[in-house]
Amino acid sequence: MxxxxxxxxxxxxxxxxxxxxxxxxxxxxxxxxxxxxxxxxxxxxxxxxxxxxxxxxxxxxxxxxxxxxxxxxxxxxxxxxxxxxxxxxxxxxxAPREDLRYTGPNSPNSGQVPPEGTAWDVPALHLPEAHQVTDGSKRTVVGVLDVGVDDTHPDLEPAFDRKDSVSCLSGRPDRGPGAWRPTLDGHGTHVAGTIAAARNGSGVVGVAPGVRIAAVKLAELDDTETAESMVCGFVWAAEHGFAVASNSYRSIPWRYNCDDQPDQAAAKLAVGRAVAYAQRRNVLVVASAGNAGINLDTRSVDKESPADSTPVERRIDPTCTRLPHELPGVVGTGALDEKLVKASFSNYSASRISVAAPGARVWSTWPNGEYRSASGTSMAAPHASGVAALIASEHPHWSAERIKRALFATATPLSCPDTTCAPTKEGTTYYGHGMVDAARAVGAG
Missing domain, CATH: 3.30.70.80 (Peptidase S8 propeptide/proteinase inhibitor I9)
Structure with missing residues (x-):
């Protein structure tokens, strides 16, 4: 093999x-x-x-x-x-890949995992109340577009959907056995656990432990996703009945894709078409808002591109696009810490933040049956995806747009904690419509 x-x-x-x-x-x-x-x-x-x-x-x-x-x-x-x-x-x-095995780093804190249901994000999102109504439905599939998912993890195996999992590394759907598995990075496994880790009395519990998870592998390491892998991934999501596509990454080589640069403009157009196609096929696209701690509406410098060779400082403006987070209709998710205020690293914006969710020191699954704590808007997006999956489970005939409206309507508004934050028509620049709430989303709150 x-x-x-x-x-x-x-x-x-x-x-x-x-x-x-x-x-x-x-x-x-x-x-x-x-x-x-x-x-x-x-x-x-x-x-x-x-x-x-x-x-x-x-x-x-x-x-x-x-x-x-x-x-x-x-x-x-x-x-x-x-x-x-x-x-x-x-x-x-x-070339095709199959029978992949994880060779990346072990969890630095697997032995310290808190008992199931006691991590801070569980009460913050009112998961016990929500789970009295529903754990989610096996009819509901959430795609984890990331660096692969370890489907052998005991907290993920019950939810994992091998039939609808795939590798899109090359831009072509690779359905080889195990092609979707991670090799170098446990990031996607962590995301998957936040969405759907089993409620089985051990390890961690996901927001929607009753739904199915499908892995769509876009890269080997976090934040190295490419335009061709995203095109493949979103078309796959569209054509395999995913209710939600959870995206916790940013693209290479350009962290921001500008319309006046032909290569970047083509990448933005191609990925934009793929995302729009998924949305037309009733896939709710959720994405992390980024960890630079900046106002996305006033950004002017990019020092991290090109990320696949030697980065150079360049001037940008707010029309340059973070893929896929800033494409139309995407649910951009900011991160909260344990005090339910914006995490210091979380980006903010008057128009590019839809909701907020726990994103600091979040416990979840890691490859080889391990667990770890991690921080980032990467951890916030799957919380929002999980709540959306609960809504989709309760309302299987709703469109993605209606699920999104319900996600926003049931979010808990949060007030600005400082003068950098500003009110907006929808809520605030830090939190958008507010913190997602699982109990309210399923009518338990």
Missing amino acids: RRIILATALMLGLIATPAAADPLVMPHVVVTHHTGWAELVIRKAGGTVVASYPQIGVVVAYTAKDDFAAKLRKTPGIDAVGATRTAKIPKEFF
């Missing part, structure tokens, strides 16, 4: 150290209204088609040729072309 086929850096596609005979290539997204025609043009220009998504007019391809994008941009019928890296990667990156 195949094992991990590349060393860590090669699987990430971040460091170009191939075997002598292994050519380096640059992945691209090609946006068009005629994918069949685009595939012919791509091949003629020296590219190899990885995956084609006629549903949204996006083709994923790679090439060794440096003039590939320039040629395609001159071709009628091609709307946008963008390289999804700034450094070429080995062609072997696009």
Whole structure:
């Protein structure tokens, strides 16, 4: 059986150290209204088609040729072309994977996990009251779009849906056995536990322990997701009946994608089409709002891009987009600490924060049957996803838009704790509509 086929850096596609005979290539997204025609043009220009998504007019391809994008941009019928890296990667990156095994770090605090139901986020979201009404329904599937999920974890195995799990690392759905599993990072396993860890008297308990979890693996390490993996992931979510897609990451190579840069504009357009398609297919898309502790409405500098080579400081403005959090209709989630105030690291905004949820020192599952505490808006988004999943379970015929309205309407308003925070039409710049509330969401509060 195949094992991990590349060393860590090669699987990430971040460091170009191939075997002598292994050519380096640059992945691209090609946006068009005629994918069949685009595939012919791509091949003629020296590219190899990885995956084609006629549903949204996006083709994923790679090439060794440096003039590939320039040629395609001159071709009628091609709307946008963008390289999804700034450094070429080995062609072997696009090979199928299966039978993956976790080789990343162990939990630093697995032995200290508090007894089930006693971690601070449980009473904060009124989970005991909500669970008297429902644990969630097995009809409801929540997609964890992340770095993979350990489906063998005892707190996750009862909820895990292998049939609807997949790896999208290359931009093509890879359904190889175990291709969705993590290898280097337990981040996705932690997210999954917050959503649906079993209520079984041990370990931790998820917000919606009765729902199903499907893993959609987009990267090997947190915050290294690419445009092609997101396109693949959101189309997969759309076509496999997910009620909620939980996203706790930011993309590479550009942390913010600006419309005046052709590669970034193409990535934004391609991912935007995929997210919109998922939303039309009634997938509620939830995403973390980021951990820079900044006002997203006034940002002006990016010092972290390109994240796959050597970052340089560049000027940006609020129209440059964090993917996928800032795309239309996405439920941007900020983080709260134990005092139910904005965590110091959590970004804020008058328009880009929809709700808030626990995100500091959150206990959840970790690969190999372990547990750990972690902080970040990555931990807040799955809390919101779990509450949305409870609503979807109680109202299986509701649209994603109606579920979102209910999530907002049942959130607990929080007042501004300082002068940096400001009121908005919906609530505040720190918390959006407020803190998600599981009990109120299912009519128990």
